[in-house]
Amino acid sequence: MTTDLNPDNEENDSTHYEPVIALTAAARAVVMDARAQEPDADKLAMWVEVSGVRNGAYDYDIYFQATSDARPDDVVQHDDELPIVVPAAGLERLRGSRLDVSDDDGGGLVMVNPNTPPPGQRDSVPQGDLTTDLAKRVLAVLENEINPSIAAHGGRADLVAVEDGVAYLRLGGGCQGCGMAKVTLSQGIEVAITSSISEITSVVDVTDHATGSNPYYEPAKK
Numbered sequence: 311m312t313t314d315l316n317p318d319n320e321e322n323d324s325t326h327y328e329p330v331i332a333l334t335a336a337a338r339a340v341v342m343d344a345r346a347q348e349p350d351a352d353k354l355a356m357w358v359e360v361s362g363v364r365n366g367a368y369d370y371d372i373y374f375q376a377t378s379d380a381r382p383d384d385v386v387q388h389d390d391e392l393p394i395v396v397p398a399a400g401l402e403r404l405r406g407s408r409l410d411v412s413d414d415d416g417g418g419l420v421m422v423n424p425n426t427p428p429p430g431q432r433d434s435v436p437q438g439d440l441t442t443d444l445a446k447r448v449l450a451v452l453e454n455e456i457n458p459s460i461a462a463h464g465g466r467a468d469l470v471a472v473e474d475g476v477a478y479l480r481l482g483g484g485c486q487g488c489g490m491a492k493v494t495l496s497q498g499i500e501v502a503i504t505s506s507i508s509e510i511t512s513v514v515d516v517t518d519h520a521t522g523s524n525p526y527y528e529p530a531k532k
Contacts, residue, residue: 329387330396330404331358336411337419342392348374355386355393358409360400361514363427368403370421371515438471438478444509445472451506452479456499467499475511477503 333341345351355377362369375395380386383398396404407423439445449469456467470478479499500513 329389329394330385330401330407331387331394332408333389333392333394334408334410337409338389338392340411340419341409345374345392353377355380355395357395357397358400358404358421359397360403362516366427368421368423368425368427372409372419372421438473440469440471442472444507445469447507448472448477448503448510451503455502455506459498470516472510475509477510477513478516479513480516 341356345354345356348354353376354374357371357373357375359371360368361371377386377393377395380395381398385396385398385401387394387396403425404423406425407421410420410422412418412420440449452467452469466481468480470480472478503513504510
């Protein structure tokens with residue numbers, strides 16, 4: 311059964327309610343405004359996942375997906391009218407975190423996390439050989455199908471590495487720093503690549519969206 315952290319649920323003792331991730335009022339406003347632009351917004355939760363390690367700190371994916379997609383061992387918490395889903399795999403790495411808005415220009419979201427990766431854990435973005443047959447096939451899909459399409463919005467997707475069935479991409483131009491980058495990746499780019507190349511099972515965005523125009527999310531500064 312999915313863990314439902316809802317302080318207003320009579321089945322929960324609100325005196326013991328402790329959210330995995332807290333949101334400041336400013337961050338909630340940014341997220342709610344972005345969600346309102348999505349189709350069937352009332353069915354969507356903000357999903358927060360630990361996507362890897364970069365520069366000695368956790369990196370994150372923050373995106374919108376149906377609340378009903380949460381698995382039995384995921385945590386669903388409710389922040390006013392905003393459901394937040396934390397997949398079980400990253401629960402302990404996110405517990406006690408706070409999502410805020412950066413004071414820097416652009417006002418992107420920033421995750422303040424008291425948890426840090428174990429000492430010595432390497433950055434999770436591999437440096438791959440792009441001359442292999444599999445990498446060349448991914449590059450062909452990018453150049454022939456994906457980049458001509460997103461070029462209309464000033465965007466571009468570049469292959470960084472292919473490892474263990476995962477294609478690592480870096481988005482640039484109009485896609486970098488865009489709040490819709492996760493949707494673009496999951497609903498467009500990933501589908502195009504995985505449907506064309508059976509050996510690729512997933513696509514990971516390794517873009518530093520913090521340096522893009524109007525960044526939607528940026529890692530917390532140390």
